[in-house]
Amino acid sequence: MEAARGWLVPTILPEHCFDEFFLKFNVLDVPCLKMALSKVLGFGIIAGSMMVKVPQIVKLIRAGTAEGLSFKSILLELLALMGTMVYSITHGFPFSTWGEVLFLMLQTLTIGFLIQYLGGRTTMGILFLGGFFSLLALSLSPVIPMAMITAMQATNVPAIVISRLIQATTNYRNGHTGQLSAITVLLLFVGSLARIFTCVQETNDSLMMVTYIVSSACNGLIVAQLLYYWNVRPPGKPKPQHRKKKKN
Template identity: 60%
Template sequence: MEALRGWLVPFLLPERCFEELVLRLHVLHVPCLKILLSKALGYGIVAGSVMVKLPQVLKVVGARSGGGLSLPAVLLELLALGGSVAYGCARAFPFSAWGEALFLLLQTLALGFLIQHFGGHTGRGVLLVAGFGVLLAALVSPHAPPGLATLLQAANLPIIILSRLLQAATNYRQGHTGQLSGVSTALLLGGALARVFTSLQETGDALLAGTFAASAACNGLLLAQLLYYGGGPRPKRD
């Protein structure tokens, strides 16, 4: 039992909930069940985030083109994700509450590089990776200004909305969704919806929950465009 306590208590349950659910077998204890569900969802989202943008990356690599993807939207998303990582670190939130932002950031950074690389600007892609690496290190540094992380998180809401609207506008202007991946977009939508619940449960932070709600709405718009346009560019008729 002590071995089970040592595994569950630090990661999935507070001590009082371990006693309620495991020792006293109060398996219908709603407050503790909500905590358990939130923790399990959080770690599941973090684990799944490692693969969320992989379909998008593979689609770009397979086509050897980032056609249809908005580079400004990718850069804005990088800024938003960097702010989320900095905010989670600064507020000492559990990794299960924000960890996916780190993995999504790394995949988005790879995507930004690939867009530049296949666009014939490999040098710019390298500078993007190096420059953002330095910026992220500065954001999570203990020497960063105390209010900077909160400011960035507050700015995430308009940044996320603007980045998704830029991509939506690109899709509308072109009349197709280019190399935009439906799988990645659907996974981002589902993850954002789940994060609204886990953010309120684990952190009680309305700012964080509101950001995820806006992200879900915007990803829903992109998914609707994917369904409407039916994917990539339509073949030209003779």
């Protein structure tokens, strides 16, 4: 039992919840059940986030083009992810409440670089990566006051909205969703919905909750477009017509 305590407390369960479940056998304690569900869900989201944008990355590499993806949208999404990560770290929130942001950020950076690389702008892509990591290091340094970090998190809401609206507008103008990965978009939508619950249970931070609610609504818009344009494909290159050889 003590071995189980060392494994579960405090990673999955608080001390008093472990006692309720395993010493008092009160497995129907609602607050502890919610806390356990939140922790398991949080780590599940983090595990899923390690691969959530991989289908999008693979699709871009296979297609050899980033048609349909907006680089401006990627930039705004990265700023929102960075703001959430910096805000969570400086406020001491548990990794289970924000860990997926780290993996989403790395994968989004890869997509941003691919957009530049596949567009023949490799140097711009390298500068983009260097500039982002420099900004991240500065944001995590002690020279940035807490008020500015809170302001960064507050700007996440408009950044997320504008980011998704840019992508939604791009989809509308093109009349299709281009190289957007349906799997990635759906997983982001489900993950942001689940994060509302974990945020309420573990942080009770109103700013974080608003961010995830808005993110869910905006991701839902892109999901709706994917469904609407499901059978529409980007116009491909015309197939070369081979002339038939005349028989002598």
